[in-house]
Amino acid sequence: MHPLFEYDLVIFDCDGVILDANQLKIAAMERAVLKHGFSVSEAADCKQYFSENFGKSRFHHVRYFVENILPVQPSSAEEVYQSIIDEFAAQCRESYADAPITPGFEVMLNKLTDKKAVASGSEQQELRALFANRGMSQHYENILGSPTAKNDNVATLLAEIPHSRAVMVGDAVADYEAAQANGIDFIAYVPYSNVPKRMKALAAEQNFPCLDEWPR
Numbered sequence: 001m002h003p004l005f006e007y008d009l010v011i012f013d014c015d016g017v018i019l020d021a022n023q024l025k026i027a028a029m030e031r032a033v034l035k036h037g038f039s040v041s042e043a044a045d046c047k048q049y050f051s052e053n054f055g056k057s058r059f060h061h062v063r064y065f066v067e068n069i070l071p072v073q074p075s076s077a078e079e080v081y082q083s084i085i086d087e088f089a090a091q092c093r094e095s096y097a098d099a100p101i102t103p104g105f106e107v108m109l110n111k112l113t114d115k116k117a118v119a120s121g122s123e124q125q126e127l128r129a130l131f132a133n134r135g136m137s138q139h140y141e142n143i144l145g146s147p148t149a150k151n152d153n154v155a156t157l158l159a160e161i162p163h164s165r166a167v168m169v170g171d172a173v174a175d176y177e178a179a180q181a182n183g184i185d186f187i188a189y190v191p192y193s194n195v196p197k198r199m200k201a202l203a204a205e206q207n208f209p210c211l212d213e214w215p216r
Contacts, residue, residue: 004211007185009166011167012116012169013055016171017169017171017192036087053173058122059146104214107214107216108214117141120146124148141160154168155181168186
């Protein structure tokens with residue numbers, strides 16, 4: 001039996017794990033930055049940071065863009081920040097609903113007889129609406145997202161869901177860090193990760209499983 005089936009609580013990240021949505025979100029963020037008149041090179045720098053630090057919330061990323069990458073005057077920083085956030089949300093509403101479920105995930109999920117939950121960097125209400133609209137909510141004890149930090153959302157799930165052994169399944173360093181911060185195991189799922197080489201190197205260094213496909 002695969003180690004994933006040995007836990008009585010499995011906490012999943014969403015983008016790149018449940019849904020093949022990473023590239024959709026990266027493209028949406030690039031469009032959101034470009035729409036506000038920033039240069040192609042500035043948008044590319046934002047895109048690179050977003051991709052390499054995926055798993056953190058959009059609020060973290062756009063704040064970083066405004067403070068460290070984009071040429072924004074302090075007097076207009078909040079306006080630009082909120083405008084990019086709003087545009088990114090609009091872009092996501094157009095594309096996120098059609099993001100495919102990762103191959104084999106549903107088969108694997110149906111074999112997990114114990115509790116499941118979601119802790120994602122995606123905005124919480126947007127994420128819950130997506131799961132409800134696609135008929136996916138009933139599989140999970142709770143679905144948590146940003147702006148609350150992933151570390152804190154994992155802590156909330158562990159506190160509210162009875163369990164004896166829990167694991168976080170993710171595709172980004174932020175997911176591993178959330179598991180570590182809460183003292184639970186971690187399994188990496190890398191086929192749709194933005195940083196697969198980094199995750200495989202981290203798996204070898206920290207001795208956690210690294211999945212190239214979902215177990216059946």
